[in-house]
Amino acid sequence: MIYLLGSSRQTTKERVVEILGEFWPLTARKLYLKLKKRYGFMSTYQAAYRAVTELLTQDVLVKEGKNYSLSPEWIERMVNVTDSLLDKYTQAGRINPSVSLQKLTFQSIGDAWDFIISKASSGFFGTSSHCYLQVPRLFPVPLSDSQKAVMAQFLQKTKTTVFCRRKGPLEKLVSNYLSHLGASVHIGVSCAQPTNSLIIGTSVVSMHVLYTETDYARLSTLYNSIKNILSVNIFKKFSSIMQEKRRVVITINRIPEIFADVLRENERLLRTVSRSQARNS
Structure with missing residues (x-):
């Protein structure tokens, strides 16, 4: 699964990934506060926690104690995907x-x-x-x-x-x-x-x-x-x-x-x- 980081119409899960790409590890509460501060997040803490839980089950996040961070394995998969795209589009003369x-x-x-x-x-x-x-x-x-x-x-x-x-x-x-x-x-x-x-x-x-x-x-x-x-x-x-x-x-x-x-x-x-x-x- 690829998340559209930097998009103007991001989902809550994409915003969680973007936050944890800059700050880690974070508890669910600290992550929620950063979502509110950066994006003017209007949803409840429960909605943010639900997004974190889904990312955890998708192996995008890992949890140590009460802290969350991006999974190194997921990061490596994303690097491989983007490298492959860069290869194909470069070879095809698209970029x-x-x-x-x-x-x-x-x-x-x-x-x-x-x-x-x-x-x-x-x-x-x-x-x-x-x-x-x-x-x-x-x-x-x-x-x-x-x-x-x-x-x-x-x-x-x-x-x-x-x-x-x-x-x-x-x-x-x-x-x-x-x-x-x-x-x-x-x-x-x-x-x-x-x-x-x-x-x-x-x-x-x-x-x-x-x-x-x-x-x-x-x-x-x-x-x-x-x-x-x-x-x-x-x-x-x-x-x-x-x-x-x-x-x-x-x-x-x-x-x-x-x-x-x-x-x-x-x-x-x-x-x-x-x-x-x-x-x-």
């Missing part, structure tokens, strides 16, 4: 939250990737002329024609640098493709430790795929077995992996100080890589 820290949960890599592509040029992550991506490995992502167009447009407008830790056949294939679109790609670089990161707009974005041990073993086998990328239908294999159901969590950090710090780290890494490449050329 553009300005929170400093945000977590979005997806049910597949494909869904998470679609979200990032769709939001890349929308201002959702903020705006900037530079973008940095650090990943442990690259893999061929099947793209629709519209996604290809969005990515190409983003790379034309935004100077994008990609760092990748691995330097295998797949990384070389994807590197060539991204370079063709306009990205600057560096493979075989000590980066993405401990996890991937994306500097886009004014946000630091991380995507965490919650693989099982079986998934890790399967991916390692797949990467290590591809010696000749032309002999394997890699797009079909990776398309299947992206659509499989597995939990993916995207975290978005919009705190300016953290963004500036991570940006400096990426700029420092780019200078190091550029000097190394100049010496080896």
